[in-house]
Amino acid sequence: MLIAYVSVGLMLVLVALAAGRRDVSHKAIATSGWRQLRPLLIRLPAALLAGGFLAALIPEGWVLFVLGDASGLRGVLLASLLGAFFPGGPVVAFPLALVLFSAGVGTAQMVALITAWSVLAFHRVLAFEIPMIGWDFVWRRLLASLLLAPVAGLLALWWQHGVA
Numbered sequence: 001m002l003i004a005y006v007s008v009g010l011m012l013v014l015v016a017l018a019a020g021r022r023d024v025s026h027k028a029i030a031t032s033g034w035r036q037l038r039p040l041l042i043r044l045p046a047a048l049l050a051g052g053f054l055a056a057l058i059p060e061g062w063v064l065f066v067l068g069d070a071s072g073l074r075g076v077l078l079a080s081l082l083g084a085f086f087p088g089g090p091v092v093a094f095p096l097a098l099v100l101f102s103a104g105v106g107t108a109q110m111v112a113l114i115t116a117w118s119v120l121a122f123h124r125v126l127a128f129e130i131p132m133i134g135w136d137f138v139w140r141r142l143l144a145s146l147l148l149a150p151v152a153g154l155l156a157l158w159w160q161h162g163v164a
Contacts, residue, residue, distance in 0.1 A: 040091065043091045044091055044095075047091050047092055047095040048095045048098075050095070052099070058099070058100075058103055060103050060104055063100065063103040063104050063105060064103075064104040066078060067079055067082075067100070067104075067105040067106065067109045067113075068104050068105065068106050068109075069106035069107070069108075069109075069160075070106075071106065071109065072157065073154070073157070075106060075108075075109040076108055076109055076112045076150055076153035076154060076157060077112075077150055077153075078109075079105070079109040079110070079112040079113040079116070079149075079153060080112045080113070080115075080116045080149035080150045080153060081116070082113055082116070083112060083113035083114060083115065083116025083117040083120070083149060084116045084117070084120035084121065084122055084149070085122055085123075086113070086116075086117040086121070087123060088123070093117050097110065097113060097114060097117075100113070106160075107156055107160055108153045108154070108156035108157035108160055109153060111152050111153050111155075111156040112149045112150060112152060112153025112156070113149075115148060115149040115152040115153070116148075116149035119145045119148050119149060120142065120145060120146070120149065125138060125142065129141070
């Protein structure tokens with residue numbers, strides 16, 4: 001809830017700052033925002049519904065054993081691998097991650113999963129990076145980024161168990 005208040009407050013500050021400028025059209029900005037929001041109004045409920053159905057298919061005991069808090073380093077490494085192959089953009093990935101989190105995935109494992117999805121995302125590598133930038137760059141970027149998700153998960157595990 002705090003994030004919603006901060007977001008609305010930030011938006012109001014930006015509106016106030018933009019109101020003083022003559023080169024800014026609030027109508028054009030609102031039109032552009034609506035144009036970007038419309039597809040999400042269709043996709044997000046469908047993705048959440050699909051995520052709910054997926055939650056019914058995934059055995060909770062399996063999730064707890066494989067990716068729960070007690071899975072430790074093994075769970076962080078598996079979540080890093082799973083996150084690298086997580087499908088789609090945020091509209092698909094975050095409802096799936098929410099389903100897994102509500103099924104009992106540990107916090108450190110979720111940190112590793114989301115980090116791997118955002119940094120590695122092999123579907124984006126295949127669809128965009130290799131064709132546009134080339135394999136010569138992509139293999140170096142992947143190699144340099146490979147340890148980020150497990151390290152993020154291990155840091156979260158350390159904060160969760162070592163610091164607290």
